[in-house]
Amino acid sequence: MLHRPSDSESTLLRQLFLAAGVGIAIAELDGRYVDANPVYLRMVGLNHDELMATDFLALTHPDDRDENRRLTEELRAGERESFVMEKRYLNRDGDEVWCRATVALIRGPDGAAEHFVATTEDITERRHAEERLAHSESLRRVAGGLAGVGGWSIDAGTREVVWTEELYQILGADRSTALPLEDGWSLYQAGDRERLQEAIERCLVTGEAFDLDVEMDTLDGERIWARIVADAERGHQGTVTRVMGAFQDITAAKASQAEVAELARRLETTFESMTDAVFIVDHRWRFTYLNTRAEQLLLRPRHELIGRDVWAEFPEAVGSLLYTAYHDAVATGEPQTVEDYYEPLSTWFEVNAYPGPDGLAVYFRDVTERHEQEQALRRREEELARQAALLDAASDAIGVWDLHHRVTYWNASASRLYGFAAAEAVGADVRELLSVDPEPFGAAMEDLLRYGEWSGEAAHRAHDGARILVESRWTLVRDADGEPEAVLAVSTDITERKRLEEQYLRAQRMESLGTLAGGIAHDLNNMLSPILLATELLREAETDAARARMLDTVHDSARRGADLVTQVLSFARGVDGQRQPLAAGELIDDIARIVRETFPRQIALHLDVADELPVVIGDSTQLHQVLLNLVVNARDALPGGGTIGIAAYTADLDAHYVAQNPHADPGPHLVIEVQDDGFGMPPEVVERIFEPFFTTKPHGTGTGLGLSTASAIVRSHRGFLQVYSDPAGGTIIRVYLPTGTRAEASRSVADEAVGAHPHGAGELVLVVDDEAAVREITRQTLETYGYRVLEASDGAEAVSVFARNLGEVDVVVTDMMMPIMDGPATIHTLRRLAPEVRIVAASGLNGNGRVTQAADAGVRHFLPKPYSAGRLLTTIRDVLDEGPSSA
Numbered sequence: 001m002l003h004r005p006s007d008s009e010s011t012l013l014r015q016l017f018l019a020a021g022v023g024i025a026i027a028e029l030d031g032r033y034v035d036a037n038p039v040y041l042r043m044v045g046l047n048h049d050e051l052m053a054t055d056f057l058a059l060t061h062p063d064d065r066d067e068n069r070r071l072t073e074e075l076r077a078g079e080r081e082s083f084v085m086e087k088r089y090l091n092r093d094g095d096e097v098w099c100r101a102t103v104a105l106i107r108g109p110d111g112a113a114e115h116f117v118a119t120t121e122d123i124t125e126r127r128h129a130e131e132r133l134a135h136s137e138s139l140r141r142v143a144g145g146l147a148g149v150g151g152w153s154i155d156a157g158t159r160e161v162v163w164t165e166e167l168y169q170i171l172g173a174d175r176s177t178a179l180p181l182e183d184g185w186s187l188y189q190a191g192d193r194e195r196l197q198e199a200i201e202r203c204l205v206t207g208e209a210f211d212l213d214v215e216m217d218t219l220d221g222e223r224i225w226a227r228i229v230a231d232a233e234r235g236h237q238g239t240v241t242r243v244m245g246a247f248q249d250i251t252a253a254k255a256s257q258a259e260v261a262e263l264a265r266r267l268e269t270t271f272e273s274m275t276d277a278v279f280i281v282d283h284r285w286r287f288t289y290l291n292t293r294a295e296q297l298l299l300r301p302r303h304e305l306i307g308r309d310v311w312a313e314f315p316e317a318v319g320s321l322l323y324t325a326y327h328d329a330v331a332t333g334e335p336q337t338v339e340d341y342y343e344p345l346s347t348w349f350e351v352n353a354y355p356g357p358d359g360l361a362v363y364f365r366d367v368t369e370r371h372e373q374e375q376a377l378r379r380r381e382e383e384l385a386r387q388a389a390l391l392d393a394a395s396d397a398i399g400v401w402d403l404h405h406r407v408t409y410w411n412a413s414a415s416r417l418y419g420f421a422a423a424e425a426v427g428a429d430v431r432e433l434l435s436v437d438p439e440p441f442g443a444a445m446e447d448l449l450r451y452g453e454w455s456g457e458a459a460h461r462a463h464d465g466a467r468i469l470v471e472s473r474w475t476l477v478r479d480a481d482g483e484p485e486a487v488l489a490v491s492t493d494i495t496e497r498k499r500l501e502e503q504y505l506r507a508q509r510m511e512s513l514g515t516l517a518g519g520i521a522h523d524l525n526n527m528l529s530p531i532l533l534a535t536e537l538l539r540e541a542e543t544d545a546a547r548a549r550m551l552d553t554v555h556d557s558a559r560r561g562a563d564l565v566t567q568v569l570s571f572a573r574g575v576d577g578q579r580q581p582l583a584a585g586e587l588i589d590d591i592a593r594i595v596r597e598t599f600p601r602q603i604a605l606h607l608d609v610a611d612e613l614p615v616v617i618g619d620s621t622q623l624h625q626v627l628l629n630l631v632v633n634a635r636d637a638l639p640g641g642g643t644i645g646i647a648a649y650t651a652d653l654d655a656h657y658v659a660q661n662p663h664a665d666p667g668p669h670l671v672i673e674v675q676d677d678g679f680g681m682p683p684e685v686v687e688r689i690f691e692p693f694f695t696t697k698p699h700g701t702g703t704g705l706g707l708s709t710a711s712a713i714v715r716s717h718r719g720f721l722q723v724y725s726d727p728a729g730g731t732i733i734r735v736y737l738p739t740g741t742r743a744e745a746s747r748s749v750a751d752e753a754v755g756a757h758p759h760g761a762g763e764l765v766l767v768v769d770d771e772a773a774v775r776e777i778t779r780q781t782l783e784t785y786g787y788r789v790l791e792a793s794d795g796a797e798a799v800s801v802f803a804r805n806l807g808e809v810d811v812v813v814t815d816m817m818m819p820i821m822d823g824p825a826t827i828h829t830l831r832r833l834a835p836e837v838r839i840v841a842a843s844g845l846n847g848n849g850r851v852t853q854a855a856d857a858g859v860r861h862f863l864p865k866p867y868s869a870g871r872l873l874t875t876i877r878d879v880l881d882e883g884p885s886s887a
Contacts, residue, residue, distance in 0.1 A: 012289070015280075015356055015358070015361065016278065016280075016361065017037055018037050018038060019037075019354035019356065019361040019363070020037055020039060020274070020276070020278075020363065021039065021276045021278075021352040021363030021364075021365075022039060022119055022120060022121050022274065022275065022276060022363075023036070023037065023039040023040030023043050023099070023118075023119065023120035023121070023122070024036065024037045024039070024040060024117070024118070024119050024120075025037075025040045025051075025056070025117075025118050025120070026106070026115050026116065026117050026118075027055070027056055027115060027116045027118070028115060028116075029076055029113060029114075029115070029116065030055070031055035031056050031057055031072070031116075032052075032054075032055045033051050033052050033054065033055065033056065034052070034115065036048070036051055040120060043089065043091075043097055043099065043120065043122050044059055044089050044091055044092075044097070045091030045092035045093065045095075045097075046091075046092060056068075056118070057069060059089050059090060060087060060088070060089060060090075061087065061088035061089065061090055061096060063088070064085075064087040064088055067085065067087075068085065068087060071083045071085060071103070072103070072116070075103065075104075075105060075116070076105075076113065078113075081104060081105065082102065082103060082104035082105075082257050083102075083103055083257075084100065084101070084102045084103075084253070084257055085100075085101055085103075086098065086099070086100050086101075086123065086127075087099060087101055096124075097122060097124055098122070098123050098124040098126075098127040099120040099121060099122055099123060099124075100120065100121045100123050101118050101119070101120045102118065102119045102120075102256070102257060103116055103117070103118045104116070104117055104118075105117075119274065121275065126370075129373075129374070129377060149166065149246045149247060149248040150163065150164050150166040150167025150168075150169070150170050150171075150246070150247040150248070151163075151164035151166065151167060151244070151245070151246055151247070152164065152167055152244075152245050152246075152247055153242055153243065153244045153245070154181065154200065154204065154242065154243045155241075155242055156204050156239075156240050156241050156242055156243065157241075159181050161180065161181050161184065167247050170218070170224075170226075170247065170249050171187075171218045171219050172218040172219045172220030172221075172222065173219045185197060187216045187217050187218070187219070188214055188215070188216045189214070189215045189216060189217075192212075192214035192215055192216070193214075195212060195214070196212060196214055196228065199212060199230075200230070200243065203230055203231070203232050203240070203243045204232075204240055204243055205240070206240075207231075207232035207234065207240045208232075209229075209230060209231040209232070210228075210229070210230055211227070211228075211229045212227070212228050212229075213225060213226070213227050213228075213250065213254075214226055214228060224249055224251040225249075225250050225251045225253070225254040226247055226248065226249055226250060226251075227247075227248040227250045228245060228246075228247055228248075229245055229246050230243050230244065230245030230246075231243070231244065231245070232244075234481075236482060238481075256275065272291050272292050272293075274291065274293060275293070275365060276293065276363045276364065276365045277290075277291060277293035277294035277296070277297045277298070277363070277364050277365065278290070278291045278293070278294055278361065278362070278363050278364075279291070279294045279305075279361075279362050280358075280359055280360065280361050280362070281310050281359050281360050281362070282358060282359040283330075283358075283359055284309070285309050285310050285311060286307055286308060286309055286310070287302075287305045287306050287307065287308055287310060287313075288306065288307075288358075288359065289306075290302040290305060290306070294364075297345070297347070297349075297364065297365075297366055298314075298345070299345065300313070311323075314344075316342070316343060316344050317342065320340055320342075321338050321339075321340040322338060322340050322342070322349070322351060324338075325337075325338040325351065325353055326353050326360060326362070329353040329354070329355045329360060330355055330360060332355075333355050334355070335352060335353065335354050335355070336352070336353045337350075337351070337352050337353075338350075338351050338353075339351070339367065346368075347366050347368050348366070348367045348368045348370075348371045349364045349365065349366065349367065350364065350365050350367045351363070351364040352364070395413055396413055396490050396491060396492050397411065397413045397414035397416075397417045397418065397470070397490070397491045397492075397493070398411040398413065398414060398488070398489070398490050398491075399411070399414050399425070399430070399488075399489050399491075400477070400486050400487065400488050400489070401430045401486065401487050401489070402485070402486050402487075403484060403485070403486070403487075405429050405430050405431055406427060406428070406429060406430075407425045407426050407427065407428050407429075407430050407433065408426060408486065409426070410422040410425040410426055414491075416794070416796065416797065416820065417462070417468065417470075417491070417493055418433075418434065418460065418462045418463060418468065419462045419463030419464055419819070419820050420433060420462075420463050424463075434460040434461060435460065435461035436458065436459075436460060437459070440458070441458075444456065444458075444474065445487075448474050448476050448487065449476065449484060452475070452476045453473070453474060453475050453476065454472075454473075454474040455471075455472065455473045455474070456471075456472060457469060457470070457471055457472070457494070458470055458472055458491075462819070464819060464820075466819060467495075468493060468495050469493075469494050469495045469498045470491040470492060470493055470494060470495075471491065471492045471494045472489055472490070472491045472492075473489070473490045473491075474487055474488065474489050475487070475488045475489075475490075476488075496772070531554070535551050535554050538551055539551045539552065579617050579618055579619055580617065580618075580619075580620075581615045581616075581617055582615065582616050582617070582618050582620055582623065583613075583615065584613045584614075584615075584616060584648055584670055584672065585609060585613055585648070587620065587623060587624060587627065588607070588609055588627070588646055588648055588672065590624065591624070591627045591628060591631060591646065592605060592607060592646065594628065594631075595631055595635075595644065599631075599635050599644075600635075600641065602640070602641030602642075603635060603638055603641055603642060603643070603644060604642070604643045604644070605643075605644050605645075605646070606643055606644070606645040606646070607645075607646050607647075608645065608646070608647040608648075609646070609647065609648045610648060610649045610650065613648055613649075613650070613670060614650060614668065614670055614739040615739065616670050616717075616737045616738070616739055617717075618717045618737065619713075619717075622713045622716075622717075623713070623717070623737075625709070625710070625713065626710040626713050626714060626735065627672065627674070627735075629706040629707060629709070629710045630674040630710065630733055630735075631644060631646070631674060632706070633706065633707070633733075634674055634675075634676035634678070634731070635676075636697065637676050637678030637679055637680075637730075637731060638676055638677075638678040639678075642676060642677050642678050643676070643677050644674070644675070644676050645673070645674070645675040645676070646672070646673070646674055646675075647671075647672070647673040647675070648670065648671065648672050648673070649670075649671055649673075650668060650669065650670060650671065650739070651668075651669050651671050651736070652667070652668050652669070652870065653665070653666050653667060653668075653669055653736075654666060654870055656777055656778075656781045656872065659773075659777040660773065660774060660777055661720065661722070663715065663720035664720055664736065665718060665738060667738060667739075668738070668739045669719070669736045669737060669738055669739060670736075670737045670738075670739050671734055671735070671736055671737075672734070672735040672737070673732060673733070673734045673735075674732070674733050674735075675730065675731070675732045675733075676730050676731055677729075677730040678730055678731070679727065679730075680725040680726045680727045680728065680729055680730050680731050681696075681725040681727065681731060682727055685725075686723055686725050689707050689723065690707055690708050690711045690721075691708060692708040694708075714735055714736075714737070717737055717738075718737075718738050719735065719736045719737040719738060720736050721733060721734065721735055721736070722734045722736070724843075726817070757785060757870050757873040757874065758785070758873050758874060758877040759785045759786040759873075760782070760785055760786035760787035760876070760877075760880075761786060762786065762787070762788060763787055763788065763810040763811065763880060764787070764788045764789075764790065764805070764808050764809050764810050764811075765782055765787050765788070765789050765790070765809075765810065765811045765812075765813060765876065766789075766790045766791075766792065766798060766801060766802060766805075766809045766811070766812045766813070766814075767779060767782070767789055767790070767791050767792070767813050768791075768792045768793075768794070768795065768797075768798040768812065768813065768814035768815060768818070768823075768826065769793070769814075769815040769818070769842070770793055770794055770815065770818045770819060771815075772793070774815075775791050775793070778813070778872065779791060781872060781873070782872075782873075782876075785873055787876075790805065790809070794818045794819055794820040794821060795814075795818055795820060795821025795822060795823070795825055795826030795829070796820045796821045798812070798814065798821075798826050798830070799821070799826065799829050799830065799833070802830055802833060802834075802837075803833060806833065806834065807834070809837065810838065810880060811838045811839070811840060811876055811879055811880060812830060812837060812838070812839045812840070813839075813840045813842060813863070813872075813876070814826055814827065814839065814840070814841060814842065815842050815843070816841055816842065816843040816854065817843070823841060823843070823853075823854060824853035824854055824857065827839055827841070827853075827854055827857045827859060828857055831857060831858070836884035837884075838879045838880070838882070838884065839854075839858075839859050839861075840859070840861045840862070840863060840875055840876065840879055841854040841859045841861070841862050841863070842862070842863040843862065843863075861875050861878065861879050863875055
């Protein structure tokens with residue numbers, strides 16, 4: 001006869017029911033709920049009344065209802081005493097909650113089934129972790145989520161069986177045991193043997209996967225329950241080549257199911273067979289109850305602990321997280337949850353403490369295996385992160401997009417090249433992201449799908465709109481079935497290389513144009529000379545006023561043609577005028593007079609001419625023409641008025657400077673600078689302004705020969721021009737003319753070689769410039785003079801390099817105009833990392849907005865580009881001698 005619990009026992013059982021750490025629910029045989037504990041209610045997201053108004057199938061996920069209904073009907077029909085299934089509930093918000101449910105029957109005194117009882121454990125986090133692990137380790141999809149199991153495989157051709165080390169251990173065999181497939185069937189119980197044979201045969205023939213629970217004997221005679229899962233591995237032709245599977249000893253789980261069936265007869269045995277261990281202490285911390293699982297985990301029988309003080313029996317727990325959680329639960333009246341490692345038992349425990357009127361109910365479980373699994377998962381994720389870091393370290397831009405052109409991977413070099421962070425790029429359509437031309441892109445994709453690879457050059461657009469030329473290699477990525485899945489693209493930036501190639505081709509074109517223009521000018525001069533001479537002679541003898549005016553018109557037209565020819569000759573091969581010592585100040589004064597007398601009144605002129613300028617050897621008329629061309633161009637850039645600045649000073653060009661400017665010679669130079677604050681020029685225009693016949697002026701208002709002629713004249717004087725322009729900040733054109741002899745220049749270089757400039761003492765300098773040639777020659781100069789150097793090609797890279805060497809960088813020398821992150825933004829970011837960092841700003845436009853922003857950020861030292869080695873070394877020494885910045 002079934003024992004009917006006393007009132008005190010009923011109270012205790014009810015307390016355990018309500019305070020259980022797992023969900024418990026009781027339902028009628030038709031599925032309607034009659035009771036549930038708080039954990040179950042929280043799991044399904046309903047209150048008690050809401051739950052009582054529904055049934056368990058209504059809360060079950062639609063995909064799991066048929067299986068749940070089938071198992072319940074078998075249970076109700078007496079075909080089984082209990083069942084265990086992993087299923088999904090839908091909570092109030094429609095979210096999926098995964099749980100492991102053990103369901104059994106509660107029978108009355110007469111043995112008739114009365115109710116269902118279900119104990120449930122929320123395994124949502126575990127399922128999510130398993131899914132993440134399965135995603136990271138797709139090659140182990142068969143055994144995904146089953147940690148610590150044995151593995152096996154069967155060759156489809158030879159029927160050879162292979163076991164992993166774990167499986168040998170589970171089956172009580174040593175590595176020398178060789179068990180053929182046919183002999184292995186004897187280990188399985190009748191019925192299970194046939195089911196397993198049929199499942200393996202189907203998998204070998206058709207590739208059908210299976211998941212079976214079977215009963216068997218190990219080789220050392222132990223009877224166990226095993227879960228066996230398997231899937232087929234296919235060859236290139238789609239035929240099954242191997243069956244691979246996992247083997248898990250689930251004997252303990254089966255035993256737990258049997259205990260749950262026993263629980264159905266009496267509620268108190270539910271707690272005895274729970275996965276969780278349970279103990280109760282009174283207000284004096286004395287044990288009043290322990291279930292069997294608690295005995296097992298604590299390694300102490302209950303008769304030794306009942307009535308004894310928990311802290312006296314387990315003194316190592318005093319002061320631990322467990323101690324704090326238990327006392328907080330009692331003090332606040334609120335449940336407490338904690339995980340802690342208990343050293344004496346070498347076990348991780350997950351503990352839930354529930355305060356009650358009679359003391360404290362504690363539910364705990366051994367989660368050591370879960371911790372180990374989590375650690376293994378973290379290690380795997382770290383390994384994947386390291387692999388991703390290797391791709392990020394590659395100098396080439398690497399991206400992956402699927403066959404719908406959606407980006408799925410974007411490495412750090414791609415972010416640096418294109419300016420799109422990975423978060424922006426992933427998920428975007430690569431065609432829209434990089435503004436690709438759809439026709440060649442489509443043709444490349446067709447070739448890729450046909451041949452499996454493609455390579456070629458392509459034009460892309462960066463985040464800031466800059467045009468980037470890349471050399472790309474595409475590879476078609478296929479899935480496990482050999483079907484096209486994605487595109488792996490590795491791209492190398494060839495923009496600079498193409499620019500140099502274009503410059504070379506442009507130089508060849510200009511040389512050809514020069515030769516052609518020289519020939520044309522020569523012929524025109526031969527034709528114009530007689531006309532000019534004849535019209536002058538005829539004009540002297542002409543007495544008719546009308547005919548005289550006609551001769552004047554012919555003469556003036558011929559003279560303008562001759563002036564144009566003179567410009568063409570200057571461009572073609574320079575002009576061999578009379579060279580003599582010139583006072584540059586007088587030349588500038590004459591140009592200033594023309595500007596003041598002829599230019600619009602809304603244009604102001606600012607002069608900054610140094611005292612005692614050196615004498616230069618040159619042709620006064622030609623140099624006058626150069627300066628006049630420059631101020632006229634400055635005027636045309638100021639249609640609404642503004643300021644033109646003319647400055648003159650001396651500069652001693654050293655080897656460092658000459659390395660940055662191929663047309664420069666070392667030695668002393670006179671520098672004449674013409675600056676305007678009008679609309680500047682974009683880089684693509686600056687590259688072409690010295691080409692003959694190139695002009696941005698409206699048709700009929702410019703010949704396109706002014707600057708090309710000026711360049712030819714200056715170069716014929718062994719000088720050169722430098723242009724700095726910003727579309728938002730105006731233009732500066734500097735004319736460099738040598739003032740010393742070649743012997744003096746040689747002595748200047750020799751002086752520099754012996755080390756006339758200040759030296760460093762091992763200080764670390766970070767050089768930031770998007771021009772590789774500038775970075776290289778600056779690095780060489782600094783290292784020659786005793787400094788250590790770090791380099792960065794843009795502001796973003798500079799911040800990264802500085803952060804990695806935080807506290808070690810003594811000075812930062814940064815350009816003001818760079819892609820991705822310009823100079824002012826870089827300075828502000830570095831200041832946030834290290835407010836005391838010393839910074840030198842370099843710019844070709846001393847008065848532009850970026851230099852002003854740098855000054856506002858506390859930068860006190862500036863280098864005008866191109867700068868000499870002496871200027872660079874002196875500035876850095878001045879900065880170091882000042883000490884840390886106070887900005």
